[in-house]
Amino acid sequence: MQPYFGLRGSKLNAAIWALACFCIMIFGYNQAVAGGVLTSESFQKQFPQMDTVDTEGAEKKHNATIQGTVLGIYVLAGVFGSLACTFLGDVWGRRWTIFAATATELVGVVLMGSSFAFAQFIVSRILVGLGTGGVIATTSVWQAELSKPHSRGSHVSGFGIFCGMGLSLALWIDFGAHYVQSSFAWRFPFLIQIILSLTVMTFIFTLPESPRWLVKMGRIDEAKGIFSATYEVDTDSETVSTNIRDIQLSIEIAQNASLGALFKMGKQRTLHRVVLAATIQMYLQMTGVNSVTSYASTIFQENLGYPTTKADILAASSQIVIILGSIVCSYTVDRFGRRTLMLLSAASMSTCQIALTALGSQPQNTGCLKASVFFIYLYYFVYVLGFLGVPFLYASEIAPVHLRAAVCGISTAVSWLFNFLVVEITPVAFTTIGYRYFVVFAAVNASSIPVVYFFYPETRGRSLEEIDEIFTKSNSVLEPVKVAKRLPQKHLTEMVQADEKTGEGVERLEDIGAEEKEKGGSDDGNGSVS
Secondary structure, eight states, X not given: OOGGGGOOHHHHHHHHHHHHHHHHHHHHHHHHHHHHHTTOHHHHHHOGGGOOSSOOHHHHHHHHHHHHHHHHHXXXXXXXXXXXXXXXXXXXXXXXXXXXXXXHHHHHHHHHHTOOSHHHHHHHHHHHHHHHHHHHHHHHHHHHHHSOTTTHHHHHTTHHHHHHHHHHHHHHHHHHHTTOOSTHHHHHHXXXXXXXXXXXXXXXXXXXXXXXXXXXXXXXXXXXXXXXHHHTSOTTSHHHHHHHHXXXXXXXXTTTOBGGGGGOOTTTTHHHHHHHHHHHHHHHHHTSHHHHHTTHHHIIIIISOOOHHHHHHHHHHHHHHHHHHHHHHHHHHHHHOHHHHHHHHHHHHHHHHHHHHHHHTOTTOHHHHHHHHHHHHHHHHHHHHXXXXXXXXXXXXXXXXXXXXXXXXHHHHXXXXXXXHHHHHHHHHHHHTGGGXXXXXXHHHHHHHHHHHHHOOOOTTOOHHHHHHHHHTOOSTTHHHHHHHHSOOOOHHHHHHHHHHTTHHHHHHHXXXXXXXXXXXXXXXXXXXX
């Protein structure tokens, strides 16, 4: 049988894109499904510790805290699942890491859907979080390392489309099951996700491994075969040879680097890149989107005063806006660039949240309630333009080739950590200060505008190895933006050859290689990802 079912070129890329869809849908589905069953009568009877609908006063506040903690445990477990990928992704490879993470998440889903005891439900949330964290941290790396430079943005930022599909699927299933009086109302929404997990586990090994990881492992022939298939050229073509040389050169520059290099600057500015990746992921969560998504039905019902049925319909329908916004993002991210979308998104989100705060101060005004729904929908749309798929794309792009899995693991762990913070605080915040809670996120989104403008270089249209060069040529935290603007788009090999003509290339390679080797040498090989 031919590898990859005989698929090559655009058809193979489409197959990779499709499976990544299922991986990200797992994340989106798990993000929303629990929040949608919280108001189910049978769920409240099974777990009265989390009932905030039929309780009042101190008891409601206490239950809101428990509810936030139980939902937040899933997020906190995602932190550790992501961190595990800092070494598993480079030891097992991208495909095996995705498979193992999905299997862990699958066990958790089964336990969650079959829960009778509160303790079992908590354990299931931990397993689902561990697995989902590993899936989301590795999928963007796997997809980015298999994508061509000119289409990498649209492929990886398709994250938003996939995530929106998962979110929408979860909320509509929650809505449909809500009319059932038995425990089916919440068990079925949890268990149906098994289909997504089994699909990923069945097909992940029928698609290519990351060629960059293969080169790093010394499996050059396999990497050539994958480049040949994805570019639809012969294995001895110049395209394949150039890509292999670029990867080898990038690895040679950072030879013997260990995980300890993540926390040192060096001439490749590794720590600088880790901070950038982690910060943009922090902003992703502090946009406030998960405070809205996880409690969408509750917000429409309790905070905006809509009847239960209408609140559930509004919550489920809102996710369609995420899909539409993600389609726009996928179309524009390789045309207008990452920076432009992030800046536009941040400014627009801040505006929406200021509007929601103002409208929320008039709960008796029907017109204000309707306008609030509009601004929540608009908020979802502008959020996905620059802050759903783009941070995952950006983190995978700016990470050094030899530490890409580690950098993406850490940045995704930061994302999960702030996600936990938001999910833990949100029930109490809405119960205590209500609509004023949106002011916090309006301020955070506004603060991200100067940060992105001054510190985040544009990566549109560049190979992953070219992006390495942007940071190598920078001498301060402010320089990458300027370097990216003036650096021509060339293969890394061509850049080094051009530098060699001026005497800079050989000296730079020797300096970087010696420095990274010295860092890695004291590690005794433990934690090495080279």
